[in-house]
Amino acid sequence: MSSLVFLALLALGSTVSHAASILQTRDTLVDCLNSSLSSHGSVRVSGDAVFTSDTIRFSSAFAPGFRVVAEVANEHDVRASITCAKRTSTPFLFTGPRHGFYEGFGKLQNALEIYTGAFWHVDIDAPSNTMTTGGAAVFKNVSGALQAVGKNIPVGGGPCVGMVGATLGAGIGRLQGLYGLIADSLLSVRLMLPDTTVLEVSKKSNPELFWGLRGAGFNFGYVLNATYRVYDAPAHGTNLNADFEYPLNSTRAFYQALHDNKMPAPLCLSTSVGFSAVQNATTLRINAVYAGPEAEGRKAVAFLQRIPLIRQNLTQIPWNTIPENSFFSLGNQRINTCGINAGKRVVRGVAFNKIDVNTHVKMTHQLDYMVNTYPQMRASSNAMYFCATQAVANKSKDETAYPWRQAIGHHTWGIVYGDANTTDADIENIPKKMRDTIAASAGTAYLNTYIGFSDGDEPAKSIWSAEHLPRLAKLKKRYDPDGLFSHYHPIPV
Numbered sequence: 001m002s003s004l005v006f007l008a009l010l011a012l013g014s015t016v017s018h019a020a021s022i023l024q025t026r027d028t029l030v031d032c033l034n035s036s037l038s039s040h041g042s043v044r045v046s047g048d049a050v051f052t053s054d055t056i057r058f059s060s061a062f063a064p065g066f067r068v069v070a071e072v073a074n075e076h077d078v079r080a081s082i083t084c085a086k087r088t089s090t091p092f093l094f095t096g097p098r099h100g101f102y103e104g105f106g107k108l109q110n111a112l113e114i115y116t117g118a119f120w121h122v123d124i125d126a127p128s129n130t131m132t133t134g135g136a137a138v139f140k141n142v143s144g145a146l147q148a149v150g151k152n153i154p155v156g157g158g159p160c161v162g163m164v165g166a167t168l169g170a171g172i173g174r175l176q177g178l179y180g181l182i183a184d185s186l187l188s189v190r191l192m193l194p195d196t197t198v199l200e201v202s203k204k205s206n207p208e209l210f211w212g213l214r215g216a217g218f219n220f221g222y223v224l225n226a227t228y229r230v231y232d233a234p235a236h237g238t239n240l241n242a243d244f245e246y247p248l249n250s251t252r253a254f255y256q257a258l259h260d261n262k263m264p265a266p267l268c269l270s271t272s273v274g275f276s277a278v279q280n281a282t283t284l285r286i287n288a289v290y291a292g293p294e295a296e297g298r299k300a301v302a303f304l305q306r307i308p309l310i311r312q313n314l315t316q317i318p319w320n321t322i323p324e325n326s327f328f329s330l331g332n333q334r335i336n337t338c339g340i341n342a343g344k345r346v347v348r349g350v351a352f353n354k355i356d357v358n359t360h361v362k363m364t365h366q367l368d369y370m371v372n373t374y375p376q377m378r379a380s381s382n383a384m385y386f387c388a389t390q391a392v393a394n395k396s397k398d399e400t401a402y403p404w405r406q407a408i409g410h411h412t413w414g415i416v417y418g419d420a421n422t423t424d425a426d427i428e429n430i431p432k433k434m435r436d437t438i439a440a441s442a443g444t445a446y447l448n449t450y451i452g453f454s455d456g457d458e459p460a461k462s463i464w465s466a467e468h469l470p471r472l473a474k475l476k477k478r479y480d481p482d483g484l485f486s487h488y489h490p491i492p493v
């Protein structure tokens, strides 16, 4: 054999073995998606710039690990993605706004992310007071569209949180004193089940599943779109936005005032206890929003002006501009930027039935101690959702899988770890101690927590109540027997 022929064969051999190794490392999931998605869908693999922006989460703590992203554009793509994941035995997670937090996410690795960002549409039928949103529309999409036609609906404070994502947990937010939880305005959904059939789910159609969707709704399939009742906006679509900042030694007077005052239905207070660089001290900030005329709103928040304060700002503003104005933000548009990694943060929460003034004050001192003793924890804060609850509490506990309608408010802790290494043990387990402090005085038989403000270390009964668990387990076994939708707060079966 001439040396030339030998070299040619050698080259051929190397090409064949290279091809074989490519064949071996080809990702059958990617192949399946490439051949199944519509021309509007896309497949992203690690290394693509878009892969990074599609998988970025609000919290980087316990983030899931993805190998492939399927960007779905329509119902066909959703079905194709589930089918490919099942065919290749790949675990998958639907994501859109990516504000969900759950310690168990970290267990999901080498998975498929089914990215639903294209499902952000909001369609309003103003004469019939209804609105249909895609499964990934965020609060600001909803409030912007409703404001334009003089309507509103309860939404939460963060503009980039998923409307449907929040609804499936219950949805705590402003206007709930008037209209109830966000889920209480839900009329129906179109749900793609794990077997890829699509169901209409409402009080009339599959009512038991409709019950389970409103509190444990991440467990049964993907909500393609959701239809809600909407409401005529009061005061020509404006609300009083009232911000207050207090020194730490005013917290006792504040909690005492909450204990003593009755909240009028249009009023919602949110608080934030955290370190202020300007004051070089921990302060209490309060955002009070009143959905009604300015004069009525000023009367409703006057009790907050009687507490010694550092500063205040009261303005009557369009309802949909509250996020960028609340907490002295003065129209800061950066607040409306979505798709941001807000750091390594853990969320914990307690729903409380009563305010024990001493323990509330004690908890604020625990936080103050933590941020002063451990400067790497300085971005951490305690927040309280203290919205009027008349329309929440007037429905029975069994109306929805979400059980804690008797709660008068929710404490949440956004624990931000300023470095990669600090563990809770290094900071005297203060995050859990703060939760224990409030839970012990909450007037509940055991820890009650809202799923959207929980981190996954709580017993299931703390999220859904002991009474609701058997009913939920039955639903889970029926609609997701293989546990394909079990990577975020799964119902125990």
Ligand SMILES: Cc1cc2nc3c(=O)[nH]c(=O)nc-3n(C[C@H](O)[C@H](O)[C@H](O)COP(=O)(O)OP(=O)(O)OC[C@H]3O[C@@H](n4cnc5c(N)ncnc54)[C@H](O)[C@@H]3O)c2cc1C
Binding pocket: 058, 093, 094, 095, 096, 097, 098, 099, 100, 101, 134, 135, 136, 155, 156, 157, 158, 160, 161, 162, 163, 164, 165, 166, 167, 168, 169, 170, 171, 172, 173, 217, 218, 221, 222, 223, 224, 452, 453, 487, 488
């Ligand atoms: C900064 C911040 C502010 C918040 N404020 C509020 C608030 O004011 N009120 C409140 O009630 N909650 C609030 N939450 C909690 C929030 O409701 C939950 O974290 C919720 O799960 C976020 O949903 P998402 O769609 O944004 O997140 P994602 O991480 O995209 O989704 C979370 C989970 O929900 C599932 N999911 C999302 N959409 C669908 C769908 N269409 N069909 C089926 N499953 C779906 C996902 O698969 C995932 O398992 C807040 C959270 C953060 C981080």
